Amino acid sequence: MERTALDLWVGAFVVAGIGALVVLALKVGNLSTYNVSDTYLLNAYFTNVGGLKPTASVRSAGVLVGRVTEIRLDTDRYEAKVTMSIDKRYQFPKDTFANIQTAGLLGENFIGLLPGGEDQMLKSGEVFKKTQSAMVLEDLIGQFIYGKADNKAK
């Protein structure tokens, strides 16, 4: 009966709606870079994470290679332990540098990876040995001012 025409319309509506969701997820959002099954975890300790947040990006040479999944305080070392999930396609040498960087002067924080030259690659669950904490703008300004003051005193 006429139920079929109705079904067609509703079906088209549902397909369009789900299509829009997929577009939002893949084209607008970053689901295309999420791949839960194809990642491995790496850890890094920082004395100060600054404004770094979970879901912040992990980049190497400007390319997105993973995301920060967890940030917590390690009470043994009193340092921040940052866990990040890295795309399986990318492997990094053991002496890779992990820096907390800022996009622009006031932009958001992300982790930049600067690969070293070692042959052995980091395996899942291992720790970046060399890290550099976030630049805190206030500290920089403070250093600058006190540095000037020290110079004068001399």
Add this chain to the structure above:
Amino acid sequence: MPVVKSIKAIGHRTIDVVWRIGYASRFFALTLYYSGASFRRFHLTIKEMFASGVMSLIIILVAGMFVGMVLGLQGYETLKRYGSESALGSLVALSLVRELGPVLAALLFASRAGSAMTAEIGLMKATEQIAAMEMMAVNPIARVIGPRFWAGLISMPLLSALFSAMGVFGGYVVGVVVIGVDEGSFWSQMQSSVDFQHDVLNGVIKSFVFGVAVTAIALFEGFDAPPTAEGVSGATTRTVVESSLAILILDFILTAFMFRGD
């Protein structure tokens, strides 16, 4: 004496409001309890999805397109001052996916589909169709209310996703095609700032909650409407007012929960 009278009136109103809230909650609980029929005979729900979802498509798509275009224009003008026109994509997408998509789609849905639901059920009540159904041993909450409720619930997130997608397209047309922002940076900035879980999924959750609120209010107002012409028109107005307020208040609460601290 007039003081006593007005205190009395306030007391009456308060009791009335509490009464209505209780009645509405019971109605909502019954709707969920009797939802079996909406799934057992799914064609009823499909029919209502046509009435509430498909019939709202045009207004949602056109409105989404224009909201996106306005965002593109305004966003460009503002971002230009800071020399960061390339962030236009992320501005358009974030505001749509997080806020404007769910909220505006729900507001349009409330005035387009919600008011129609209230009027239809109010009229069914005024012409004794609800009573007739009850006398035919068919539970009107299961047969009339349930399918409409679930249809609204399913339609709302889909409409909101369509609104956002259309808006992003509108922003793209204005920003990239008309103004000439670099296409590559438009999309890449958008992708790097819009997180699937954090932004897109939370937007879907929002629109889902709004869908529950709008359909529940619309159905209750229709079911509770006095069976007269004034009664039905009053209930229709109340549906639009109450669901618009509910959407904005819920949006604040949800936003506070979802996006606090970042």
Add this chain to the structure above:
Amino acid sequence: MTSSQALVEIRDVNFSYDSRPILKGINMTLPKGKVIAVMGGSGCGKTTLFRIIGGALKPTKGHVKIDGQVIHDLSQQGLYEMRRKMGVLFQFGALFTDMSVFDNVAFQMREHTDLPEEIIHDLVMMKLNAVGLRATHGLMPAELSGGMARRVALARTVALDPMLILYDEPFAGLDPISLSVVGNLIRKLNDALGATSVIVTHDVQESMKIVDYNYFIDSGVIVAEGTPDEIRASQMPYVRQFVNGEIDGPVPFHYPGGNYKNDLGVSA
């Protein structure tokens, strides 16, 4: 009217709304196979009685027994079971405006039975044929005239061959031809189904032609009862006024109030 074959027994039913009494001690016995009219002026409580028989309202005192069961003591489940055996025609038909004529008549068959669609089709056509509107099955209720809508509603009411049929003002707002058609259908359907019909109405002339027994209700009490012949022969002032439609009588033309002259401000 006494009969061992009573389908509906109404015993000492009282009903008050916000402590305002509407019905006061109603007693009725409705035997099987008969058409009974409950008559009275507007606001006499007959619609309340109608809703009590249908189980939509609970009497403050007394009980209504249908087929041996007290209707307002039934659970929701039991009440729905009972209502499947009842047909109700509402004042203006109350057809479902979002469904075609066919779907309206098929509604209860689809809701309450697992009959295949072909059998439902045949049953619906039979019911529509009985009211002479087989050809309208594809129309929507809005496309029907008032009289036709009432007949479709009648077909829907008897869709599941009920044992008790309740009519709420079945003659309201009909032209003379539709009036006779509907009246005749009520009688014929009742006899064909072997059902019991209760007509709540204020249309004395039309209902007197088709019913077996009349009850007159005024201010919540039964003031007169009898077969149509007895009613016509009755000398009771209330019945005479009602049957002949006289303007003044026991039911006054004026709403009780103060002195007319005082209201006009003319001192006596």
